[in-house]
Amino acid sequence: MVRRPLVVGNWKMNGTRESRKALLADILSxxxxxxxxxxxxxAPFVFIPEAAELLESKSILLGAQNVADEDEGAFTGEISAPMLREFGCDLAIVGHSERRLLYGESNQLVAARYKKALDHGLTPILCVGETLDQREQGDTFAVIDGQLAAVFDLAGVESLANAVIAYEPVWAVGTGRTATTEQVQEIHEYLRRKISEREPEISASLRILYGGSVKPENARTLFGMPDVDGGLIGEASLDAESFLSICHSV
Known part of the structure; x- marks a missing residue:
């Protein structure tokens, strides 16, 4: 089965209104x-409405960097899936390593966010991955298994028919370090095999992205791995030339 690659820029908490408009215009071109x-x-939440206007009827998907695990209510600071849909979002990142590490999001909370995204027609980008300590202790697969299990228990493996997975080795996110192509392929193949054991057809069509200091210089090699279907791009997505170079590396 041919899987169309997907490259998603995660702008994180960067930029101004004007700089993001200029960046998006350059990417569109x-x-x-x-x-x-x-x-x-x-995009950051506050830039989503304007981005939605600029992207209307265009080929670029719009996403949020997180989504609430509730539809509405007294949850100060949260943004719900229905709100994101109303403003034109197609995607929502859930379980990014920075959310897990800096803000203590558990596997269960990530799973709840994932399910809410699905319930309201958003495509969740489910991030999984291990820290350097976990890798050095040989716990990589156990960590990933736990992250997947929470999602499967709540939403079912079949939910991946409408989702994307992004593998993020935490030690390579924003650090300038990059996993070797062999390390990346090993984990991507493991993810696909684990899912195939339960849902072979979904596994074959599932897009698994790599997110870990992808740059124009290494994108073509990383994307050339058989189980790597694109990337979740952080720092390099803040520069249109770099981001487009990565997109065209597929």
Missing amino acids: GVSETDSAEVGVC
Whole structure:
């Protein structure tokens, strides 16, 4: 089965209104519907309405960097899936390593966010991955198994038919360090095999992205691995030339 690659820029907490408009305009000028890769951007919440206007009827997907685990209520600071849909979002990142590490999001909370995204027609980008300590202790697969199990218990493996997975080795996110192509392929193959054991057809069509200091210099090699279907791009997505170079590396 041919999986169309997906490259998503995660702008994190960066930029100003004007700089993000300029960045998006530059990205739009370099992306077309005929490109090999599908392209998306995940903007800070406050920039989403304007981004939605700029992207209306365009080929770039719009996403949020998180989504609430509730539909509405007294949850100060949270943004719900229905709100994101109303403002034109297609995607929502859940379980990013920075959310897990800096804000203490548990596997169960991530799973709840994931399910709410699905319930309201958003495509969740489920992030999984291990810290350096966990890798050095040989716990990589156990950590990933736990992250997946929480999602499967709540939403079922079949939910992945409408989702994307992103493998993020935490030690390579924003550090400038990059996993070797062999390390990346090993984990991506493991993820696909684990899912195939329960849902072979879904596994074959599931897009698994790599997120860990992807740059124009290493993108082509990383994306050339058989189980790598694109990338979740952090720092390099803040520069249009770099981001477009990565998109065109597929």
